[in-house]
Amino acid sequence: MKSDVSNIQLKQKGKVSYAEYALLAICLIVANKVCTLPSVLAGVAGSKSVWSVMILTATECGVLFFATQTAKRGGILALDLQKEIKLPVIFLFLLFFAMKLTAFSREIGTYYALSLFENVPVLPMTVLLILACVLLARTGYATLGRMLEIFVWLFLFVFLFAVIFTRTEGDLFNALAIFSPDVTGMGMGVYRALGWFGDTAIIAFLDLRGDESLPPPTPEEAEKSKKARGRILFAALTFSSLLLILFYALFTAVYGNAAKMTDYAFIKLSAFKANTDELGSADWPVIILWAILSTHYLALLFLSAKECLSALKHSAGIEKGKEVLSYLLLSVTAVLFSLFFLDEEREYEHFMTQWMPVASILSGALTVAVGNYALYRNKKEVKDEESK
Amino acid sequence: MIRENIIEKVRKDFGESSDLTIRPSLVGGQTGYFVSLEGLTDKELLEEHLIKPLAEGVFPPREIEKRIFLTAPAEKVSDLEKAEQEISGGATALFIPGEEEAYLFSVKKWERRTVAEPPTSSVLKGPREGFTEDVNVNVSLIRRRVKDKRLVIKEVTIGRYSSTKVMVCYLSDVAAKKTVDLVNERLAHIDIDGVIDSSYLTKFLEDDPSSLFPQVGSLEKPDVVAAKLLEGRVAILSDGSPIALTVPHLLIESFQDSQDYFKRNTRVTVTRFLRLFGAIIALFLPAAFVAVQEFQYQVLPLKFLITIVNSTNGTPLSPTLEMMLVLIIFDILNEASVRMPRYVGMALSIVGAIVLGETAVSAGLLSSPAVLVTALSSIGLYLVPDDVGTYSILRLLFVAAAALLGLLGILFALLLLVAHLVNLKSFGANYTSPYAPLVNGDLKDGFVKRELPDMEARPESIDNQNPTRIKKDDFLRAHLDEEDPDEE
Numbered sequence: 025m026k027s028d029v030s031n032i033q034l035k036q037k038g039k040v041s042y043a044e045y046a047l048l049a050i051c052l053i054v055a056n057k058v059c060t061l062p063s064v065l066a067g068v069a070g071s072k073s074v075w076s077v078m079i080l081t082a083t084e085c086g087v088l089f090f091a092t093q094t095a096k097r098g099g100i101l102a103l104d105l106q107k108e109i110k111l112p113v114i115f116l117f118l119l120f121f122a123m124k125l126t127a128f129s130r131e132i133g134t135y136y137a138l139s140l141f142e143n144v145p146v147l148p149m150t151v152l153l154i155l156a157c158v159l160l161a162r163t164g165y166a167t168l169g170r171m172l173e174i175f176v177w178l179f180l181f182v183f184l185f186a187v188i189f190t191r192t193e194g195d196l197f198n199a200l201a202i203f204s205p206d207v208t209g210m211g212m213g214v215y216r217a218l219g220w221f222g223d224t225a226i227i228a229f230l231d232l233r234g235d236e237s238l239p240p241p242t243p244e245e246a247e248k249s250k251k252a253r254g255r256i257l258f259a260a261l262t263f264s265s266l267l268l269i270l271f272y273a274l275f276t277a278v279y280g281n282a283a284k285m286t287d288y289a290f291i292k293l294s295a296f297k298a299n300t301d302e303l304g305s306a307d308w309p310v311i312i313l314w315a316i317l318s319t320h321y322l323a324l325l326f327l328s329a330k331e332c333l334s335a336l337k338h339s340a341g342i343e344k345g346k347e348v349l350s351y352l353l354l355s356v357t358a359v360l361f362s363l364f365f366l367d368e369e370r371e372y373e374h375f376m377t378q379w380m381p382v383a384s385i386l387s388g389a390l391t392v393a394v395g396n397y398a399l400y401r402n403k404k405e406v407k408d409e410e411s412k
Numbered sequence: 413m414i415r416e417n418i419i420e421k422v423r424k425d426f427g428e429s430s431d432l433t434i435r436p437s438l439v440g441g442q443t444g445y446f447v448s449l450e451g452l453t454d455k456e457l458l459e460e461h462l463i464k465p466l467a468e469g470v471f472p473p474r475e476i477e478k479r480i481f482l483t484a485p486a487e488k489v490s491d492l493e494k495a496e497q498e499i500s501g502g503a504t505a506l507f508i509p510g511e512e513e514a515y516l517f518s519v520k521k522w523e524r525r526t527v528a529e530p531p532t533s534s535v536l537k538g539p540r541e542g543f544t545e546d547v548n549v550n551v552s553l554i555r556r557r558v559k560d561k562r563l564v565i566k567e568v569t570i571g572r573y574s575s576t577k578v579m580v581c582y583l584s585d586v587a588a589k590k591t592v593d594l595v596n597e598r599l600a601h602i603d604i605d606g607v608i609d610s611s612y613l614t615k616f617l618e619d620d621p622s623s624l625f626p627q628v629g630s631l632e633k634p635d636v637v638a639a640k641l642l643e644g645r646v647a648i649l650s651d652g653s654p655i656a657l658t659v660p661h662l663l664i665e666s667f668q669d670s671q672d673y674f675k676r677n678t679r680v681t682v683t684r685f686l687r688l689f690g691a692i693i694a695l696f697l698p699a700a701f702v703a704v705q706e707f708q709y710q711v712l713p714l715k716f717l718i719t720i721v722n723s724t725n726g727t728p729l730s731p732t733l734e735m736m737l738v739l740i741i742f743d744i745l746n747e748a749s750v751r752m753p754r755y756v757g758m759a760l761s762i763v764g765a766i767v768l769g770e771t772a773v774s775a776g777l778l779s780s781p782a783v784l785v786t787a788l789s790s791i792g793l794y795l796v797p798d799d800v801g802t803y804s805i806l807r808l809l810f811v812a813a814a815a816l817l818g819l820l821g822i823l824f825a826l827l828l829l830v831a832h833l834v835n836l837k838s839f840g841a842n843y844t845s846p847y848a849p850l851v852n853g854d855l856k857d858g859f860v861k862r863e864l865p866d867m868e869a870r871p872e873s874i875d876n877q878n879p880t881r882i883k884k885d886d887f888l889r890a891h892l893d894e895e896d897p898d899e900e
Contacts, residue, residue, distance in 0.1 A: 043850045136820055141707060152817065156824040163831045170834035171827070173848035308711050308819075315823050 040230050042253050044169025045095070046260035048230070048324065051172060052223040053084055053264035055321035058314060060131055061220045062275050064373065069213025071201035074272045076213035080221050081265045087388045090395025091227035092257065097398045098233045101335050105397070111339055113390055117225065118332035120387040122357060125325045127219070127376060129154055130362035132318050140311070151359060157319055158351045161326035165230055168320055168327070175316050182309045199277035219380025223321070225391040226328045329354050416509045418492070419445050425496055437463050441470035444508040452502035454521030457482075462504070462517060473511055484518040501575060527553065530632035530654065532797070538674045539635040547577050547651035553634035554581060554649075558641060562586075568599050570613070574606030577651040578613065581637075586644045588875035591839050595646050595659060610650035610657050617648070617659060619837045624802045627838040629661035636670045644876030646839075660841035660874045663833065664858060666798045667691075672861065680861045688859060690795030693788055694803050698735050699810035699822050701785045705731035707818030724779040732815035734778060738786045739811065741768060743804055746790075845873035865892050 040048070057077070065073040094100055100114065133150030141149070160168065241249065333350045337343075366372045419434055426432045431450040436443055446463065461481040471479065477486050489495045490513045495505050502520035527549065529535075530542030543550045551565055566580045578599060582592055595617070602616045611630070618627040629645075631637050632655055637647050640658045648657040667687045672680045704711050705724065712720065727734060745764040752760055772778040789807060793800050806829070813821035836843035846854030851872045856862040868882045884892075 041849050140820055141818065152824075156827065160827060160831055163835060167831055167834055170842075170844065170848035171830045173850055174830050174834065174844065177847070312819070312823060315820065316827070319824075319827055 040166050040169045040232065042232075042249075042256045044166065044173060045092075045227070045230060045232060046256045047172035047176060048165070048169050049088055049224060049227060049257075049260045050264040050267075051317050051320050052226055052324065053081065053088070053261075054267055055314075055317040056128055056131070056223065057220050057268060058271055059135055059318070060376075061217060062272065064377065065213050065217050065272075066275070068216050069209040071198075071204070071276050072207060072210040073213055074202050074269060074276060075207070075210050076217060077268055077272045078265075079210075079214050080217055081268050083388070084221050084224055085261045085265065087222065087391050088224040088227055088261065089257075090392045090399070091224050092232075093395040093398040093402065094228040094391070095230040095232040097401060099229045099231045100394055101229065101331060102231065102233075103394065103398060104401070105394075107339070111336065113394065114332045114335050116386065116390060118329055118336065120222070120225070120383050121325050121329035121332065122354065123380060123383050124223070125322070125329060125354060126358040126361045126366065127372070127380060128318075128322060128325070129157075129358050130366050130372065132322065136315075147359070147363065150362065153319070153322070154355045154358065157322040157326050158355060160319065160323035161330065161351065162347070165324075165327065168323055172320060178316075179313055182313055185309065195277055199273060202273060202276055215381055216377040218384045219376040222384035222387045222391075223325075225387045226324050228391055228394060229328045229331055326351065326354060418507050418509065419447070421492070422447055422496065422499075422507075425492075435463070438467045439506065439508055440466065440473060440475065442473075442508055442510075444506050446504055446506055447499055448504040448519075449499060449502065452520060452522050453504055454519050457519045457521070458504060462519060473508055476506075476515060480517070482517060482519065487516040488513040489516060490514075497575065524549070525654075533632050533636075533670070535671050538671055539633065541634055542632045543634060543649075543654040543656060545652050545654055547579055547649050547653075550634070550649050550654075550656065551579055551581070554638055554641070554647070557634060557638035558583070563641070566596070568596075570599065570602050571604055571606040574608065574652075576607040578607065579649040581641060581647040581649065583641055583644070586642065586870070586876055586878050587646050588644060588840075588877060591644075591646055591660065591875060594839055595648065599648070607650055608652060610648065610653040610655045613648060613650060614657060617657065619839070623832070623836060624805060625663065625833065625836060625843070626798070626802070627659075627661055627836060627843065629658035629665055630655045630798070631658060632656075633670060639670075639673070642870075642881075644870050644874055644878075660838040662838065662841060662845055662873060663843050664846065666796050667859065668857070673864070677861045677863045681859065684859045684861065687795045690792035691799075691803060692792070694790070694792035694796075695807050695810060696822065697785050697789045697792070698739060698807055699814040699825075700819070701781070702731050702735050702811050703814040703818040703822060706815060711819070720781055723781050726776050727779045727782075728777065731782075732811065734782050735785070735811050736808065738778060738782050739789075739804075739808055742786050742790055746804075839874075841874045846871075 062073070065076060069076045094103060097103055100110075100117070103110070105113070129150055130146075133153050134146050136153065137144045137146040137149040160171075330347060330350045333354070334347065337350075366375055423432065423434065429449075433446075433448050433450050433453070435446045437446060438444070444466070446458065448458070465479045465481060466476060480486065487498075489498070492514075495507075495514045495516065498516050499505050502518075502522065504517045504519050506515040506517065508514075524546050525544045527541050527544055529540040533542065534540075541553060543553065555563065555565075560583075562584045564582055564584045568578050568580065569575050570578050580592070580595055580599065598617050599613070602613065604612070607613060614626070614628045614630070615621045620627065629640070631640070634656075637656045637658060641647055645658045645660065648659070650657075667684050669683075672683070675683075705720070709717055724731070729737065745760070745768070749757055749760050749764075769778075769783050773780045773783060793803050793807075796803065810822055810825055813825035815821070817824065834842070834844050834848045842849055845851050846858055853869055854871045854873045856867050857871070865882065865884075865888075868884065869879045870876050870881045872879070
C-alpha cells in the first residue's frame with residue numbers, strides 16, 4: 025500500500041516526516057488558542073472554559089485523525105475524487121482558509137501592534153506579518169515542519185527555564201471552580217469558540233506518501249513505520265491536548281472568574297520567582313514562543329490556501345501566473361477584508377463567534393467526509409492486495 | 413620524429429624563459445638534450461643518476477630505461493605539447509634528435525614546508541600533524557592513518573594554466589557512490605585558468621554557492637580527514653593548498669572539534685553547548701541590545717533599565733547607529749590584525765582596546781554597554797571559528813532587523829534564517845541534520861555526545877554504503893555493560 029512508507033523515504037525525498045507531521049499538528053492545535061480565545065471563552069463559559077476546551081480539543085483530534093487518513097493518500101489535492109465533488113470541496117476549503125487568514129492575521133497583528141510596541145498602527149504591522157508569513161509559506165510544508173523540529177529544542181529550553189525561574193500567581197481555590205456541577209455556559213462556550221478550531225484540516229493537504237521512484241520499504245520497515253506513526257500521532261495529540269487543557273486550568277487558577285480577566289492571556293500569567301527585579305517578566309519567553317508558533321500557523325494557512333487556489337486555477341485551465349500572484353491575491357484580500365469589515369473589536373468578535381463557527385463546522389465535516397473516503401480507499405486497496 | 417630544431421621550438425614555446433635549462437649531453441653515443449626548469453629539479457639526482465650513466469658507452473635508445481638509477485620509471489611521449497606540460501610540472505625531458513619519442517624523468521625537487529601543527533587548529537590533546545602545500549605529502553599523511561586498499565585516491569587535473577593536481581579520496585565500500593559520482597562530475601566541469609588553493613574549488617562544489625553558510629568542510633589536519641573518510645565522506649585535496657575539503661558538510665560540524673573525540677563525553681557535551689551559546693550570543697546579543705533600547709525597553713527590569721539609560725545618556729548616536737558603528741569598528745580591527753605584521757599586532761591591540769574603546773567611551777561618543785555587548789558578541793564569535801565570517805555578517809543583519817521591528821524583527825529574521833538553513837543541502841545531505849530532519853541515531857554525536865562505543869553505526873544523515881562502524885561481539889557487549897575501568 026502506498027501509505028505504508030518508511031520514514032527514511034519521506035526524509036530522503038524532502039517530504040514531511042512523521043516527527044514533522046506531529047509538530048505541525050501540535051502547532052495547529054495549540055497556536056491560535058492561547059491569545060484572544062481565553063478571554064472570549066471565559067466571558068461565556070467562565071471557569072467552565074476548561075471543559076469547553078476539552079470538548080473542542082477532542083473534536084479537533086478527531087478531525088486530525090481523518091485529515092491524516094487523507095494525507096496518507098497524498099492529500100486532498102491528490103485524492104482520486106470525481107471532479108464535480110473535488111472542486112467544490114477545494115473551493116470550500118479555500119474559503120475557510122481565507123476567512124481564517126483574515127481573522128488571525130488581524131488578531132496576531134493587533135496583538136503585536138498593541139502589546140509589543142507603542143504607538144504603532146495595526147495595519148503596517150499586519151502587512152509586515154503577512155509578508156514574513158508569505159516568505160515562509162513559499163518554502164513548503166516540509167520546511168515549516170523542519171523549522172519546528174529546530175524550534176522544539178527552544179521550546180524545551182524555555183519550558184525548563186520557566187520551571188526553574190517562574191512562579192505562578194494562581195490560586196488552587198480558583199481552580200476548584202472547574203469541578204463545580206454548574207455547567208451553565210459550557211455549551212455556548214463550545215459554540216462561540218469553534219471559530220478558533222478546525223485548523224487540523226490543513227493536515228489533509230500534506231503528502232505522507234513515499235516516492236515510487238525509491239525502492240519500497242520491506243514489510244518490517246513498513247510495519248515499524250506504521251507503529252511509529254501511531255505512536256507519534258498519539259504523543260502529539262496527548263501533548264497538545266494536555267498543554268491546552270493545563271493552560272486553561274492555569275488560566276482559571278490565576279484569574280478566577282471571568283470578571284477578573286484581561287484582554288490578553290499573557291499579561292499576568294506568571295512572574296519570575298523571587299528575583300523579578302533582576303530578570304524581568306517571564307511573559308517574554310512565552311510570547312516569543314507563541315510568536316514562532318503563530319507565524320508558522322499563519323504560514324500554513326497561506327500555503328494551504330495557495331494550494332487550493334492553484335488547484336482551482338489549474339482546473340479552470342489557467343496555467344500561467346506565478347505562485348507569488350496567488351499569495352498576493354490572498355494577502356490583499358485578507359488585509360482589505362480586515363480593514364473594512366473587522367476594524368472594530370466588536371466586529372471582529374462578532375465575526376469570530378457568529379460566522380467562523382459555521383465555517384469551522386463545515387470544514388470539519390468536509391475533512392471527516394474526505395478522510396472517510398480515504399480510509400475506505402486504503403482499506404479497499406489492502407483487501408485487493410490480499411486477494412491478489 | 414624528433415627534429416634537430418626541436419630545442420629551438422621548446423625554447424620559443426617557453427618564451428625564452430630564463431629558468432629553462434637545456435643541457436646537451438651524450439646519450440648512448442648520440443647527442444641528447446635534457447630540458448628542465450631551474451628550481452624544480454634535483455640537480456644532484458639528475459647529474460649522478462641520469463646524465464652520468466647515460467653518457468657512458470654506446471647503446472641504442474631502447475636501453476635508456478635499463479641504464480638509469482631512478483625509482484620512478486621513465487615515460488615516453490610523442491606529443492611535444494604533453495612533454496612541455498610535464499616540464500612545466502617539474503619533470504625533466506630528454507630529446508634525442510631522430511628518435512620517435514621523448515623521455516620524461518621524474519627528478520623533481522623543490523622547497524617544501526615540513527609537516528607541522530596548523531596554526532588554526534592547534535590542540536591540547538591529540539595528533540598535531542597538519543597538511544602541507546604538497547598534495548603527495550598530504551595523501552601520504554592520510555594513507556598512514558587509513559592503511560587499507562579500499563582507500564581510493566583519484567587524481568584529476570584542474571586549471572588551464574596552473575594544471576593543479578586535485579585528489580579525490582574516499583573509502584570505496586563506505587562512501588556513497590552517488591556522492592563520489594557527484595564530486596567527480598562537479599570537478600570535471602570546472603574550467604578555470606588556475607586553482608591556487610582548494611578554496612577555489614569550494615564554490616564549484618557547493619549546492620548553493622550564494623548561501624552565507626559553507627556547505628563544504630575545510631580541514632587542516634589529516635587525523636580529522638581520516639575520521640571523516642571513515643564516516644563515509646569524500647575528501648578533496650588540492651596541490652598547493654594545506655586545506656582539505658570534505659563533503660557532505662553539515663551545520664553541526666561547525667560545533668564539533670577534533671579534540672571532542674579524545675575527551676570524556678560529559679566534558680564534550682558541556683563544551684558543545686558552550687559553543688552553541690557562544691554562537692547565540694554572537695548573533696543575537698547586539699540585536700537584542702538595540703531592540704530593547706529602541707522598542708521593547710519594558711522587557712528589562714527597572715534597575716537594569718536605569719543602569720542602561722544612565723550609561724547611554726548623552727551619547728550622540730542612536731542605539732542602532734552606535735551598535736552598527738562598534739560592530740564595524742571591531743570587524744575593521746579584526747581585519748587589520750590579520751593583515752598587519754606580527755610585530756605591529758601588539759600596537760594594534762593597544763590602539764583598539766585603549767585608544768578606540770576607552771577613549772571613545774570617556775569622550776562620550778560611545779556608551780560602555782555597547783562596547784561591552786560587542787566584546788561579548790565577538791568572543792562568542794570565536795567559539796565557532798569556522799563560521800566567524802558568516803556570523804559577523806549575520807549579526808549586522810540582525811541588528812538591522814532589530815532596528816526595524818525590535819524583538820519581532822529579530823524573530824522574523826531568525827525564522828527566515830532557519831527556513832534557509834533547513835532548506836540547504838550538501839551533496840544530498842540535509843544541512844541541519846540530525847536535528848531537522850530528526851535522525852535519532854546521529855544525535856549521539858550531536859550537542860549531547862555519547863561515548864565512542866555507543867556510536868555503533870556511521871552517521872545516517874549522510875549517505876553511506878556500510879552503516880556498521882563498531883562490531884560488538886558478546887564479550888564486548890558484556891564488558892561494556894559492566895563497570896567502565898576508565899571511569900574517572
